[in-house]
Amino acid sequence: MRVALFTPPHPNPPPQGEGREGVKQKKHGSADVLKAHNNQTEYRQLTTIKAMPKGIYTLLIRLDKPRTITIGKRGRVFFPAGYYVYVGSALNGIESRIARHLKKKKALHWHIDYFLQKARVEEIIYSLTEKNKECALAFQLSQKLPSIPHFGCSDCRCISHLYFCEERVSLKKIIRNSFKKVDLIPYICAAPRIP
Secondary structure, three states: OOOOEEEOOOOOOOOEEEOHHHOEEEEEOOEEEEEEEEOOEEEEEEOOOOOOOOEEEEEEEEEOOOEEEEOHHHOEEEEOOEEEEEEEEEOOOHHHHHHHHHEOOOOOOOHHHHHOOOOEEEEEEEEEOOOOOHHHHHHHHHOOOOEOOOOOOOOOOOOOOEEEEOOHHHHHHHHHHHHHHOOOOOEEEEOOOEO
């Protein structure tokens, strides 16, 4: 199953026509593109795409109530209620990686898979890049937020790839600023529901 992921505006957009309900609709190769405006940021929703874009992403996650969750071999970990940001990279295709994170039914492999069985992804903040800046982004977040130690970073030297904040608006600002500090342009989209 493909996830419709928002990507930054095309630098040379093709001619456009009016679509349903006043939303501008474009045809660009094999991709149908919807254009919408939200908080001064322009998004294009790709429903199909031939080449999988590469990138760095964060998942803005909500945990409704405090929980102790078994995180694979790591064991039981206590998580307070609130908002979390998980940092990941997808240098082999960002859409398929995020689609996997959003599925509820999947083989549990990574730490984040176990956490997402009890928590919900609300937004995806990402940047398209071929450079692996995942750890640089995680470091920037570690300067502003408390972490869940040794979470999602078994293949690197980071202290964590999961950070906590009680308040959503502050967390989004910290995430956006962290992307900018590692020379990445952040784009935001709401997480679609995938069974």
